[in-house]
Amino acid sequence: MHFEEAVRADAARLHRLARRLTDTTHDAEDLLQDTYLLAWRAWQRSGPPERATPWLVTICLNQARSRRRRTDSMPLTPEDLSSALDADVVRRVTAGDVETQVLANLDTDRVRTALRRLPYAQRESLVLMDVCGLTAAESAGLLDVPRGTVLSRVHRGRQALALLLLQTQEVP
Template structure:
């Protein structure tokens, strides 16, 4: 019963976890934690909106992990130990393309990190994970209009941050 209800949503939960976690390994851990929590509380689930229910659990698990991480020292590795050498050494033909994509992704992630948490979560859930405003409202426990307002304000702020960053980079390097 549990697997029949939740496994069809595994990809959606993983995509959300990937956006909430710093790296794929943490995303895997977050998905595992989400499904463990869901299994423990499955008897309380009413059977409707399972995807939104799992997303809410995932967001809450990510927040709990972030709180735990702030209380303990961070360990940094020079590389992912399970990453094969071919993945660590990109093809020289598309190095520039990968570097540009990585910079753009990093800039967007940095700008997202500057948003208030509620705006950031609503944007990630709607724009990245593909949830509807109604689903996000259920996940976050607020009104649909509140979600739409947070997304609108968050997008406005995100755009302003990215334009400001672009202007600063242009002034640092001169016109292209």
């Protein structure tokens, strides 16, 4: 497999991941550019990985974490939260648990804002499983944590997301 083929095969998945791990479209594009550059350099140096998808996702996650550490002290503005979260993602994030199924028709701005308020480890695990469609085992391997930790983070993340959405629910 050639580098271009691997990147093309995972472009949509990596784009979704980058959009959910960053605050703006611009930041997501920068993250992807850095991811592809590092991946290309590693590919040239070491050859193709055994499995390209987890390898590319790992590079993207590590780049996002590095960027997050550098910008943690910078406050978020409302403009930072302007990235779009499409209805399909809302359904995927809020589907699954009985407690969250009632939230499936919420407006995407509220879900996006609530998702941004989750602790980063919960958000990261939730995005990998519910947005990117990875299994708990795949997510655990990428995050370098036990499978149970991923499942726990996703469960707590879903609960926290539901609570945040209920707290911001408009009363008629």
